[in-house]
Amino acid sequence: MVRMSTLPAGAAEHVDPARLPTLVRAAQRGDALAMQELLAALTPYVGRLAGPIALDDGQDAAQEALIVIFTSLRQLKEPAALFGWARAITVREAVRVARKASRARPAELDDVPDRGDPQLSADVRDVLERLTPEHRAVLTLRDLEGLDEQAIGELLALPAGTVKSRLFRARRSFRKEWDR
């Protein structure tokens, strides 16, 4: 599991990091008020991940991910790992929902630009719509979450070398599309 001991950007607006362990423990005991507070903290984060991966099905994906998160919350042993655990579930659910909806375009264009590439700022959605859900997951984890290839590989159960080569190939052919 990819662990995350600090809160992701934006999450601290919704929950005091110092209260997180107490809230998680209370929610695991079935305290609905703690659950609704955790829900308020997790929903923007889950939506930020599910949106780019599932696109038009982003709301469904975010809802499905949050249902899995809250129905299996008792399985989370370390409260500090909440967001990393939620991230893994969200990415998996978003890819699953997007694939099920069969709205992904064919994977003839596999590639993504470098992190921080100005080309990416033009229209991220256009870029994402040309990728499969699996590739959108890699791109989201790398560019939005800032994970390195090893962490992405760990989260997606892929060898780091595979992630690296996929990103390399993706980057190259993606640029061709932008240069047309």
Next chain:
Amino acid sequence: MTWPVAELDNVARLRILAAAQPSALFAEEVVDAPFDAVWAVAADLERELPVLLPDVRSMRITAADGERLEGHARGYGGVRARFDIVLRPGWCVMQSRFLLGGMAAVPDGGRTRFAFLGGFRFPGMRLLAPAVEPLVRGYGPLVIRRLRDRLTGPGR
């Protein structure tokens, strides 16, 4: 750089909270009244909960700290319960030792999508839920019907 974000409104969030409860009943419908009118009724817990909920005789708010409230409810059978409550526009969740309740609302054009959540918090409810479900299935729709009546009734 603008990435697509999936946003979930209060009704979707209450649906998630309901899905996480072993026994929760959840009902969601569009009410033909603007959000402000709907929430003015729903949020007036002392006055309106006894009107909306068939088994509640009275609700008294005994403490308030921002969006956190404490309320004492009495049922028709003489049952009393102390509730911890979170109440803010479009969102209300309350729980006692044995009961759970929630309401959510979002504007839907000039109308309002309203959701109701109810459930038991008994230990072992996960096992009892299938037996209880047929008995409480109609409760959520009944609450929403009463809300509609309240919004369109005399004086409204």
